[in-house]
Each structure stands twice: as structure tokens, then as C-alpha cells.
Amino acid sequence: MDATLAALADPTRRKVIDLLRDGPRPAGELAEAVSMSAPALSRHLRVLRAGGLVRAEAGGDDARLRVYTLRPEPFTALQAWLDQVQAFWAEQLGSFKDHVERGR
Amino acid sequence: MDATLAALADPTRRKVIDLLRDGPRPAGELAEAVSMSAPALSRHLRVLRAGGLVRAEAGGDDARLRVYTLRPEPFTALQAWLDQVQAFWAEQLGSFKDHVERGR
DNA sequence: GCAACGATTAACCAACACGTTAACGACTTG
DNA sequence: CAAGTCGTTAACGTGTTGGTTAATCGTTGC
Numbered sequence: 001m002d003a004t005l006a007a008l009a010d011p012t013r014r015k016v017i018d019l020l021r022d023g024p025r026p027a028g029e030l031a032e033a034v035s036m037s038a039p040a041l042s043r044h045l046r047v048l049r050a051g052g053l054v055r056a057e058a059g060g061d062d063a064r065l066r067v068y069t070l071r072p073e074p075f076t077a078l079q080a081w082l083d084q085v086q087a088f089w090a091e092q093l094g095s096f097k098d099h100v101e102r103g104r
Numbered sequence: 105m106d107a108t109l110a111a112l113a114d115p116t117r118r119k120v121i122d123l124l125r126d127g128p129r130p131a132g133e134l135a136e137a138v139s140m141s142a143p144a145l146s147r148h149l150r151v152l153r154a155g156g157l158v159r160a161e162a163g164g165d166d167a168r169l170r171v172y173t174l175r176p177e178p179f180t181a182l183q184a185w186l187d188q189v190q191a192f193w194a195e196q197l198g199s200f201k202d203h204v205e206r207g208r
Numbered sequence: 209g210c211a212a213c214g215a216t217t218a219a220c221c222a223a224c225a226c227g228t229t230a231a232c233g234a235c236t237t238g
Numbered sequence: 239c240a241a242g243t244c245g246t247t248a249a250c251g252t253g254t255t256g257g258t259t260a261a262t263c264g265t266t267g268c
Binding site: 040 | 225226227228229230234235236
């Protein structure tokens with residue numbers, strides 16, 4: 001949870017996530033898409049990997065390529081936490097409902 | 105979106121969110137709950153306020169108190185983004201379904 | 209009015225995050 | 239095998255973050 005949100009805190013990394021939304025891509029394409037030096041992006045990718053947000057596999061045809069793909073687990077975990085937080089307003093709504101039903 | 109995730113990146117601030125889940129609290133209580141000096145927490149609260157995650161109102165009885173409450177907007181916005189990201193696997197599932205239905 | 213209190217801001221410092229260029233290892237291609 | 243390519247790590251400078259204590263502002267209560 002900690003690693004997930006730390007990873008998502010950076011705009012560049014979020015942009016990478018958004019890019020990967022329409023399909024896996026090799027590191028090079030990602031670097032160019034965010035107009036950043038390859039080393040800089042490589043470290044962002046390391047953070048994303050450490051947080052389990054992405055996974056890298058060797059490109060089948062050209063083994064030099066490292067193809068990155070989104071991983072679902074951290075996102076579902078985050079969503080679960082968000083649901084818990086939002087339960088707060090559900091309670092508020094419940095109190096209000098009780099309040100109303102109690103006739104005032 | 106940026107401010108939201110930046111705010112959530114810090115563990116202390118997430119703990120504050122979790123504390124506020126079961127009701128509004130004054131700054132002092134929060135500071136003690138996270139065992140941190142009042143100034144340190146005050147700055148965390150400023151970040152949370154800037155991101156719109158919380159709102160502060162003067163305590164009705166004692167005007168020295170600043171009572172903090174959760175605000176829903178950033179959380180729903182974040183959830184919307186998460187849904188978009190997760191659409192990725194929905195597509196994958198679709199492809200798999202097509203794959204199966206195509207008889208192989 | 210004056211001491212105490214709650215909260216924030218100011219000033220300062222250690223630690224970390226992020227970008228750059230340079231160097232390196234692994235693979236491909238002629 | 240030699241040169242070029244893809245990606246990562248190393249080393250470095252810089253800006254930001256997060257904590258501390260000291261000072262400030264508004265409110266409370268005797």
C-alpha cells in the first residue's frame with residue numbers, strides 16, 4: 001500500500017501507467033513518450049516494478065527489449081482502501097437517514 | 105489528481121485519513137494519535153487541505169480548536185481514475201473470451 | 209489584563225527524490 | 239568479431255520533503 005501510493009505520487013510514473021493502459025510497451029517507447037532520458041525513466045520503472053504496479057518481460061523476438069505490462073493487484077488493493085474511506089460518507093448518510101426517520 | 109496522490113504518498117497523512125474515518129477530530133487529537141509534534145502535523149494537515157482531502161472548521165464551543173473533516177471529492181476522482189486503469193484488464197478478459205469463443 | 213492553551217508559521221537541518229551524463233552488460237547484425 | 243542498439247547502474251548536483259525547536263496569533267478563563 002505504501003509502495004503503491006509512493007509510486008503513483010510522481011506524475012511521470014502516472015503517465016507511464018496511462019500509456020500502458022493501451023497495451024504493453026518496451027522501455028524505449030515509454031522513455032520517448034514521456035520525453036525523458038532513458039536512465040531517468042529506467043529508475044521510474046524500477047519504482048513501479050518494486051511496487052508491483054508493472055512487470056517486465058524479455059521481448060520474445062529481440063531479447064534486448066524489456067516489455068512492460070500493468071499488474072492488477074496494487075490497483076485492486078488501492079480500490080479496496082478507497083472503498084473503506086468512502087464508507088465514511090455512507091455512515092454520514094445513514095445518520096442523516098436515521099435523523100429524518102426519527103421524525104425531525 | 106496530482107495534489108491528491110502527492111498528499112496520500114506520505115504514511116502519516118494516510119494515518120490521519122484513517123483516523124478521520126471514524127469522525128472529525130481537532131488538530132491536537134490527531135497530533136497525539138500519530139505521536140508527532142503539533143507543528144509537524146500542522147504541515148501535514150496543510151498539505152491535506154491544499155489537496156482538498158480535508159476541511160477545517162472552527163470548533164463551535166472552543167474557537168481555539170480546529171476540527172478536521174474528510175472531504176469526498178478527491179477520493180471519488182481517484183476512484184474514477186482507478187476504474188479507467190482497471191479497464192485495461194477488462195479488455196484483456198474480453199480478448200480471452202473472444203479467444204475461447206473462437207473455439208481455441 | 210494576563211497567564212495558559214490550541215494551532216499555525218518561521219527558521220533551520222538531515223535525508224531523499226529526480227534529473228543529467230558517463231560507463232557498463234547483454235544482445236543483434238553485418 | 240566488431241560496431242551498434244537497448245536497457246540498466248553509477249556518480250553527481252539540485253530541489254524538495256519531513257522533522258525539530260522557537261516565535262506568533264487568536265481564544266479562553268481567572
